[in-house]
Amino acid sequence: MVTVEDGDEFCVYTAQPPSMPANATPPFLTLLLHGGGHTSMAWACVASYLKAGMSVMSFDLRGHGSTHTKDDHDLSMGRLVRDVINVVRAVYPSPPPLLLAGHSLGGTLAIHVAATNELPIASLAVVDVVEGTALSSLCHMRGIVSSRPSSFPSPEAAVRWSLKCGAMRNVESARASLPDQIVRIRNQNEERTSDTEQSQSLSEEQASSGSSSSNVNVQAPSSPATYTWRTDLLSSEPYWSDWFIGLSSLFLSCPMPKLLVLAGADRMDPAMMAAHMMGKLQVSIVQDVGHSVQEDKPQEMARLLMTFANRYQLNTRGCMWAQQSKQQMNKQKSTPQTAAASSTGTTSSSSFSTAAASSTASSSSSSHPAT
DSSP states (O other): OEEOTTSOEEOEEEEOOTTSOTTOOOSSEEEEEOOTTOOGGGGHHHHHHHTTTSEEEEEOOTTSTTOBOSOTTOOOHHHHHHHHHHHHHHHOSSOOOEEEEEETHHHHHHHHHHHHTOSOEEEEEEESOOHHHHHHHHHHHHHHHHTSOSEESSHHHHHHHHHHHTSOOOHHHHHHHHHHHEEEEOOHHHHHHHHHHHHHHHHHHHHHTTOOOOOOOOOOOOOOOEEEESSOGGGGGGGHHHHHTTHHHHHHHOOSOEEEEESOGGGOOHHHHHHHHTTSSEEEEOSSOOSOHHHHSHHHHHHHHHHHHHHHHSOHHHHHHHHHHHHHHHHHHTSHHHHHHSOOSOBOOEEHHHHHHHHHHOSSSOOOOOO
16 A cells, blocks of 8 residues: 555555566566546556556556545545545655556546656557547436446456446456455344354353353354455446546646557547647557556557557657656646645555455455555
């Protein structure tokens, strides 16, 4: 867990090449941001490929996964942007150049973070989110979210549902991601069982001490555990429009090299098509995937990110944008206002591989990342 100065605790995951010392600041860092309703585990399978050649970091956004904040319901873009900046600075007081990548809401967030120029972002990758198609789909979003099952008897049942309905198409990714999106509900039977166990323990103590006691009914009905979604997506509806309005122009205004990864060419809006034709960004279409591109084909996503990073990491133009961004960040740090906004606090992160293994092995109980 990473605690920033306002007391909010963010669940952070990291992975790095075997040759790199554990506590060393990497020369280059890939920061992965998940989408709405998901957690960092949505990137777990991608990270398992990336960590062979680069350092990787992700964290659960506020209101998601195992992150705990004073206001988990504030999913305004301004608040989320500050969270990203604060968490990165808490983990790396002098952040290295970043490849900032995000899926869906995470992609929108990545664009807004890059636009602040407060982190040394060398390159920007956005996965399956474009302003035009995002705004046109908002009228269907409530129905899509409401059509999901409200609960599951087990994490494995949630995995089966996601694969059957097509929400996900990769078994390994589903088993890593879905258990972290749900939480176990403590039902009344469990509460009665707990009370009964306490009464039984008390009666045994009384019996061993020779004390008399009334008969205690130690039988309690049992019922299957129930799991529900950790994040209430409908509660974030007031923010949906603000997440996407003006996104295309903001994306194109970011000076660093840009990659747009889509699940289909039909996701492109006119602004992105024109920009692509003018060479302002790289566009990659991944075939035979759903919206969760990085989960359906994690190896392909890892290949795209590694190729993109290698193309610009040693490229003069890419390094120049990172250097300029870092210089601007240092100037802002020197002002009292920005210095007060920088994050400090307790830092401890989980391993992507350890958490992913825990999620995959889970079949009858909810999975929680080790912190």
